[in-house]
Amino acid sequence: MKALILAGGMGTRLRPLTFSTPKPLLPLLDRPMVMHIIDSLPDEVDTVVLAVSYMKDLLEDHFRDHDCGRRVVLVNEEEPLGTGGAIRNVRQHLDDTFLCFNGDIVSSLDLRDLLSFHRRHGGIGTLSLWRVPDPAAFGVVGLDGDQIIDFQEKPAPGTAISDLINAGVYVFQPELLDHIPPGVVSLERQVFPKVLEKGLHGYRFHGYWVDCGTPESYLRAQSELLEHGRSSTRATRMEGSKVIGPNYLDGANLSGCVIGPHVCALPGSSVSEGSLVERSVLMQGASVGKGCVVRDCLLGPGASVGDGESVQGRVLAELQ
Ligand code: GDD
Ligand code: MG
Numbered sequence: 601m602k603a604l605i606l607a608g609g610m611g612t613r614l615r616p617l618t619f620s621t622p623k624p625l626l627p628l629l630d631r632p633m634v635m636h637i638i639d640s641l642p643d644e645v646d647t648v649v650l651a652v653s654y655m656k657d658l659l660e661d662h663f664r665d666h667d668c669g670r671r672v673v674l675v676n677e678e679e680p681l682g683t684g685g686a687i688r689n690v691r692q693h694l695d696d697t698f699l700c701f702n703g704d705i706v707s708s709l710d711l712r713d714l715l716s717f718h719r720r721h722g723g724i725g726t727l728s729l730w731r732v733p734d735p736a737a738f739g740v741v742g743l744d745g746d747q748i749i750d751f752q753e754k755p756a757p758g759t760a761i762s763d764l765i766n767a768g769v770y771v772f773q774p775e776l777l778d779h780i781p782p783g784v785v786s787l788e789r790q791v792f793p794k795v796l797e798k799g800l801h802g803y804r805f806h807g808y809w810v811d812c813g814t815p816e817s818y819l820r821a822q823s824e825l826l827e828h829g830r831s832s833t834r835a836t837r838m839e840g841s842k843v844i845g846p847n848y849l850d851g852a853n854l855s856g857c858v859i860g861p862h863v864c865a866l867p868g869s870s871v872s873e874g875s876l877v878e879r880s881v882l883m884q885g886a887s888v889g890k891g892c893v894v895r896d897c898l899l900g901p902g903a904s905v906g907d908g909e910s911v912q913g914r915v916l917a918e919l920q
Pocket of ligand 2 (some may be wrong): 702811812813825
């Protein structure tokens with residue numbers, strides 16, 4: 601079986617981090633975001649097809665250097681073709697039922713159960729669904745039993761037909777390709793509404809689900825993973841530091857500070873005396889000076905917070 605990962609978006613909401621790293625390669629704890637998807641694939645998936653465009657060279661380098669135990673095929677779009685166009689662009693690789701993922705999803709979804717739901721229900725495709733309090737930023741479905749009878753992409757405030765959203769993990773039949781016209785095509789806006797009568801089903805699940813596309817949701821994904829047993833501490837110097845709650849500390853240098861909960865500090869990152877860091881990411885070589893307060897922040901590789909500064913809800917990259 602093939603799994604297709606849509607990984608060509610520009611990650612605009614995570615700038616400036618995505619100026620130097622494509623969103624699928626941004627680190628979530630111990631591995632790049634897209635590897636959380638690949639590592640969760642059922643054994644029957646032998647080939648991963650990545651539809652890439654933005655910063656494709658870095659994605660190629662990653663998969664050349666890291667064996668992920670499956671055949672990986674990268675298919676480039678010279679110009680981004682949208683989520684539907686990206687699927688059509690890889691059609692030569694899709695000859696049977698396939699899994700399809702938005703590349704920025706972290707969830708507890710049981711893919712084996714999703715596949716057996718799809719096989720039981722038949723039809724052209726199955727969408728995984730998640731309930732949210734405010735669906736305006738997502739694709740929203742109308743359901744009749746398990747059948748999707750309506751689809752609205754990013755409805756205007758107050759017009760959503762339900763609170764069940766498209767969770768961005770799908771099972772499709774290759775017949776879907778017959779309904780994607782050439783060129784730039786949105787799967788959600790142009791294809792889903794047209795294939796409703798071909799049998800599009802909705803699979804609801806429980807646990808956790810996060811789209812990591814914004815700084816706030818990236819941190820939420822990190823918190824979910826840490827609360828679900830992915831915390832770890834290794835090779836980290838912690839002289840006189842206090843560590844609170846689950847964190848992922850790997851090769852960091854902490855000195856006389858308070859860390860946590862929900863902090864990821866990657867190799868070469870450091871926090872100095874008298875600082876407090878909560879619910880944040882310190883990527884490789886990021887540094888927090890003395891007497892700082894850092895909350896809800898993403899510090900890119902080499903980014904720094906100077907002595908005495910307080911930052912909250914910021915995305916910081918290394919100054920060039
Ligand atoms: N190859 C390729 N080409 N990939 C693309 C392109 C493109 O032109 N545009 C977007 N993608 C990829 C992104 O990299 C991402 O992994 C995925 O497609 C979805 O794009 P986002 O930009 O993250 O979309 P969204 O979060 O606003 O909305 C989508 O996801 C929601 C769930 O997280 C939609 O599918 C919504 O319906 C859904 O609710
Ligand atoms: Mg997204």
